[in-house]
Amino acid sequence: xxxxAMKYHEPSSSDDQEKRRGRPRSETxxxxxxxxxxxxxxxxxxxxxSIEAIxxxxxxxxxxxxxxxxxxxxxxxxxxxxxxxxxxxLPTSATKAEAITNxxxxxxxxxxxxxxxxxxxxxxxxQANEETLTLFYENFMLQHEETLANLIEDGKENGEFxxxxxxxxxxxxxxxxxxxxxxxGAETLDQDFTTNLPLEALNILQK
Amino acid sequence: xxxxAMKYHEPSSSDDQEKRRGRPRSETxxxxxxxxxxxxxxxxxxxxxSIEAIxxxxxxxxxxxxxxxxxxxxxxxxxxxxxxxxxxxLPTSATKAEAITNxxxxxxxxxxxxxxxxxxxxxxxxQANEETLTLFYENFMLQHEETLANLIEDGKENGEFxxxxxxxxxxxxxxxxxxxxxxxGAETLDQDFTTNLPLEALNILQK
Amino acid sequence: xxxxAMKYHEPSSSDDQEKRRGRPRSETxxxxxxxxxxxxxxxxxxxxxSIEAIxxxxxxxxxxxxxxxxxxxxxxxxxxxxxxxxxxxLPTSATKAEAITNxxxxxxxxxxxxxxxxxxxxxxxxQANEETLTLFYENFMLQHEETLANLIEDGKENGEFxxxxxxxxxxxxxxxxxxxxxxxGAETLDQDFTTNLPLEALNILQK
Amino acid sequence: xxxxAMKYHEPSSSDDQEKRRGRPRSETxxxxxxxxxxxxxxxxxxxxxSIEAIxxxxxxxxxxxxxxxxxxxxxxxxxxxxxxxxxxxLPTSATKAEAITNxxxxxxxxxxxxxxxxxxxxxxxxQANEETLTLFYENFMLQHEETLANLIEDGKENGEFxxxxxxxxxxxxxxxxxxxxxxxGAETLDQDFTTNLPLEALNILQK
DNA sequence: CTTTAACCGAGACGGTACGTCGTGTCTTAAC
DNA sequence: GTTAAGACACGACGTACCGTCTCGGTTAAAG
Numbered sequence: 001x002x003x004x005a006m007k008y009h010e011p012s013s014s015d016d017q018e019k020r021r022g023r024p025r026s027e028t029x030x031x032x033x034x035x036x037x038x039x040x041x042x043x044x045x046x047x048x049x050s051i052e053a054i055x056x057x058x059x060x061x062x063x064x065x066x067x068x069x070x071x072x073x074x075x076x077x078x079x080x081x082x083x084x085x086x087x088x089x090l091p092t093s094a095t096k097a098e099a100i101t102n103x104x105x106x107x108x109x110x111x112x113x114x115x116x117x118x119x120x121x122x123x124x125x126x127q128a129n130e131e132t133l134t135l136f137y138e139n140f141m142l143q144h145e146e147t148l149a150n151l152i153e154d155g156k157e158n159g160e161f162x163x164x165x166x167x168x169x170x171x172x173x174x175x176x177x178x179x180x181x182x183x184x185g186a187e188t189l190d191q192d193f194t195t196n197l198p199l200e201a202l203n204i205l206q207k
Numbered sequence: 208x209x210x211x212a213m214k215y216h217e218p219s220s221s222d223d224q225e226k227r228r229g230r231p232r233s234e235t236x237x238x239x240x241x242x243x244x245x246x247x248x249x250x251x252x253x254x255x256x257s258i259e260a261i262x263x264x265x266x267x268x269x270x271x272x273x274x275x276x277x278x279x280x281x282x283x284x285x286x287x288x289x290x291x292x293x294x295x296x297l298p299t300s301a302t303k304a305e306a307i308t309n310x311x312x313x314x315x316x317x318x319x320x321x322x323x324x325x326x327x328x329x330x331x332x333x334q335a336n337e338e339t340l341t342l343f344y345e346n347f348m349l350q351h352e353e354t355l356a357n358l359i360e361d362g363k364e365n366g367e368f369x370x371x372x373x374x375x376x377x378x379x380x381x382x383x384x385x386x387x388x389x390x391x392g393a394e395t396l397d398q399d400f401t402t403n404l405p406l407e408a409l410n411i412l413q414k
Numbered sequence: 415x416x417x418x419a420m421k422y423h424e425p426s427s428s429d430d431q432e433k434r435r436g437r438p439r440s441e442t443x444x445x446x447x448x449x450x451x452x453x454x455x456x457x458x459x460x461x462x463x464s465i466e467a468i469x470x471x472x473x474x475x476x477x478x479x480x481x482x483x484x485x486x487x488x489x490x491x492x493x494x495x496x497x498x499x500x501x502x503x504l505p506t507s508a509t510k511a512e513a514i515t516n517x518x519x520x521x522x523x524x525x526x527x528x529x530x531x532x533x534x535x536x537x538x539x540x541q542a543n544e545e546t547l548t549l550f551y552e553n554f555m556l557q558h559e560e561t562l563a564n565l566i567e568d569g570k571e572n573g574e575f576x577x578x579x580x581x582x583x584x585x586x587x588x589x590x591x592x593x594x595x596x597x598x599g600a601e602t603l604d605q606d607f608t609t610n611l612p613l614e615a616l617n618i619l620q621k
Numbered sequence: 622x623x624x625x626a627m628k629y630h631e632p633s634s635s636d637d638q639e640k641r642r643g644r645p646r647s648e649t650x651x652x653x654x655x656x657x658x659x660x661x662x663x664x665x666x667x668x669x670x671s672i673e674a675i676x677x678x679x680x681x682x683x684x685x686x687x688x689x690x691x692x693x694x695x696x697x698x699x700x701x702x703x704x705x706x707x708x709x710x711l712p713t714s715a716t717k718a719e720a721i722t723n724x725x726x727x728x729x730x731x732x733x734x735x736x737x738x739x740x741x742x743x744x745x746x747x748q749a750n751e752e753t754l755t756l757f758y759e760n761f762m763l764q765h766e767e768t769l770a771n772l773i774e775d776g777k778e779n780g781e782f783x784x785x786x787x788x789x790x791x792x793x794x795x796x797x798x799x800x801x802x803x804x805x806g807a808e809t810l811d812q813d814f815t816t817n818l819p820l821e822a823l824n825i826l827q828k
Numbered sequence: 829c830t831t832t833a834a835c836c837g838a839g840a841c842g843g844t845a846c847g848t849c850g851t852g853t854c855t856t857a858a859c
Numbered sequence: 860g861t862t863a864a865g866a867c868a869c870g871a872c873g874t875a876c877c878g879t880c881t882c883g884g885t886t887a888a889a890g
Contacts, residue, residue, distance in 0.1 A: 045335050045336075052849085053850095060862085060863070062864095062865090063854090063863080063864095124330075124331035127254075127331035128331070129254075130392070165410075166403050169400065169407055170407070173383065173407070176384040176387030177380040179383060179390070180383030180386050184344055196373050204407065227839095227882085229838035229839030229881085229882065229883090230881045230882055231881075233840070233881095258873085266842080271842075274840075274841095433888070435833050437833080437886040460749070461748075462749070464877085465877075474836085476838090476877095476879095481835080534748060541804065542742070543668075544806075551805055580817050583814065583821055587795070587821070590797035592797070594793050594800050595797065598758055599751070607790065610787050617825060641856085642857065643856065643857090643863080643865030644854065644855040644856055644867075647855095647866070671844080672846080673844085673846080682866095682867065682870095683868095688867095833887090833888090834888105835886075839880100839881090842880105846875080847872105847874100848873100851871105852868100854867070857862105857864095858861105
């Protein structure tokens with residue numbers, strides 16, 4: 001997984017061979033914008049964060065932000081991915097069950113503390129607009145869902161898991177429980193939850 | 208379930224014996240506000256809905272809205288509960304498993320079409336503010352969660368369900384999957400989901 | 415001169431012989447309203463004074479104020495007259511010139527300090543509305559103007575003053591200079607002004 | 622006299638050598654605001670004029686008005702000066718007496734009709750606030766007062782006028798009578814007043 | 829000694845305007 | 860051609876008062 005999946009994150013598409021005329025995009029500006037967002041999110045909610053505040057904090061014109069991102073959610077999502085950084089590939093596991101456990105624990109660790117809160121706020125803000133929702137879903141959730149779905153499918157094939165279960169539904173129940181828990185007001189995922197979720201997840205799938 | 212649970216819905220608290228002075232709250236205004244919200248939500252998202260638009264549509268001063276509700280989410284939630292109306296008590300079921308199936312099907316039917324969309328938008332809007340989140344959770348989700356949790360606990364006691372499973376986690380997985388599905392961009396809950404969810408829910412619990 | 419000239423000050427008109435049925439006007443309320451206004455005017459300008467603030471300060475319903483006065487200016491004017499109190503009749507003077515000097519000094523003493531400021535603010539507020547302007551003029555300025563005009567006319571007749579001068583214009587110049595001085599930002603009328611005005615006033619008139 | 626005296630009228634201060642960054646102030650907006658005010662004042666009083674109405678009429682955001690003027694009075698005063706336009710310098714007169722007559726007749730002609738009403742309303746509105754009062758006084762009355770005061774002083778020196786008279790008081794009496802007359806409800810200055818005032822003014826001064 | 833009428837306080841009502849904030853766009857000069 | 864700066868039209872915010880209304884209650888004269 002890499003955050004290079006993000007549309008607005010990479011200034012030039014891979015096949016952009018022709019030299020662009022004029023002043024090139026300032027990498028400094030981009031970084032100071034993403035950093036400004038991350039610093040501001042320590043103090044305010046995504047809702048209360050404004051493009052103007054970001055521009056001011058980053059010492060950047062509003063135009064520069066609007067040129068590269070379509071709206072606030074897109075910037076924040078980018079900033080979140082930028083801050084989370086590249087996640088190393090998972091070590092191979094002996095069984096799919098073990099792999100799933102690893103995968104879920106890694107995901108939940110990612111959302112410990114402030115990050116979980118921000119993610120949920122981004123997801124919430126994204127609801128207002130179809131396009132933004134797609135943006136969020138495809139740049140963040142989709143890769144996690146796909147990884148899990150593949151592990152489940154593999155487990156079904158190799159006999160670890162029940163074949164009758166709907167993979168899509170299982171994925172919804174697992175990631176849904178995490179999201180829902182965070183959305184219900186839980187400041188963070190507690191110990192009880194993080195230990196029990198993988199166990200119950202396997203309970204649905206196995207035998 | 209009754210919408211009388213809503214804080215702002217009932218003008219006088221039950222133990223309000225002392226005669227209220229001054230002009231009493233206008234029931235007409237209250238109703239026209241809630242109706243205006245419901246009519247407007249057919250055309251716009253919760254995000255794009257404004258207090259000013261509600262006031263205008265309802266033929267009411269903005270002050271009147273702010274007098275009785277602290278913010279937009281509270282009005283919309285109230286309007287949603289007002290529109291859903293009182294839900295009749297569930298018929299008793301032979302087994303807890305059957306009761307849970309009924310309960311879930313009823314819940315999902317509630318969220319068919321526009322209502323599901325609105326609920327999710329309300330939940331999303333509520334994320335920005337601790338107080339509003341509590342308001343939403345306690346006036347809507349909590350009662351559903353409690354009903355389900357009680358059924359699960361009863362089922363554990365009478366031997367229908369496994370005792371090892373965490374009731375709280377099961378509830379999160381079940382309602383979480385519904386919420387998450389709607390939040391991922393699904394316009395509505397499809398046939399596949401609505402039939403499979405109760406089955407899988409019981410799969411986690413039973414044996 | 416008496417402030418009984420004020421329309422709203424006296425609860426019953428002189429020829430109102432028939433006893434009114436129902437609860438009579440509360441003198442207590444009237445006084446607490448006028449007192450409230452005077453106390454509030456020590457802290458705020460007439461512009462910033464609100465009917466609601468008066469009602470609250472006086473411990474009175476807004477309705478009670480609106481029942482007896484048509485608007486803010488009327489109440490404030492009444493409160494001002496109430497606070498200034500009844501002015502004793504002038505002692506007779508040997509000459510009209512002396513009488514005018516007395517009259518002007520008395521008028522300027524009336525407007526020393528806060529009162530001058532308030533009067534000017536009332537006059538200013540009254541400009542917005544024809545009716546209120548008439549109210550102010552007839553209940554306050556007119557009596558002063560008439561007194562001065564009569565003295566001037568008398569002086570013309572007995573040979574003290576020039577007959578060619580326009581009485582109305584002289585009155586305008588004299589009272590106008592006071593009002594204008596206060597309106598130009600002077601906190602109060604200074605010693606120089608108060609001593610010189612009567613002298614110059616007579617200069618216009620005499621010979 | 623020139624309306625360039627007005628603080629908010631001129632976009633750049635005289636010694637502003639450093640090139641201004643960002644989008645420059647829109648002259649179009651400024652003009653349409655001032656024009657809107659003048660058009661609206663034909664229909665309503667200064668009191669009833671609202672910033673929102675001006676913005677709407679001018680096709681301009683409220684912010685744009687607030688960016689350049691601190692309050693309603695400032696805009697209206699500016700609009701009044703804009704409408705009155707630049708007044709040509711006075712032709713030289715043989716005597717100071719003649720010059721004063723010219724000066725007063727010119728001033729009174731300026732206030733004929735609607736303008737006098739508006740001026741008085743502006744002056745009235747300005748009373749509520751120290752700063753606004755200064756704004757009005759220094760941008761409008763002061764120049765007239767100074768011109769008259771200079772003529773009087775010159776006349777005293779060349780022997781036309783009495784040396785004993787207080788220049789300041791004379792100015793107050795002259796301009797005060799005009800203002801006071803307009804404030805007392807006179808729709809406009811009548812023939813009688815406009816012909817007599819200069820005569821009596823000289824009467825005070827001469828011999 | 830009850831009825832009736834006008835008053836009173838409290839406070840909710842439909843409105844209007846306030847002054848502020850944020851949006852996304854546009855217009856400069858600088859680089 | 861991009862950038863920082865910042866003005867622009869617009870829309871909504873939440874608040875303050877306006878003047879009106881609707882309650883329960885009080886106070887006195889009339890019946």
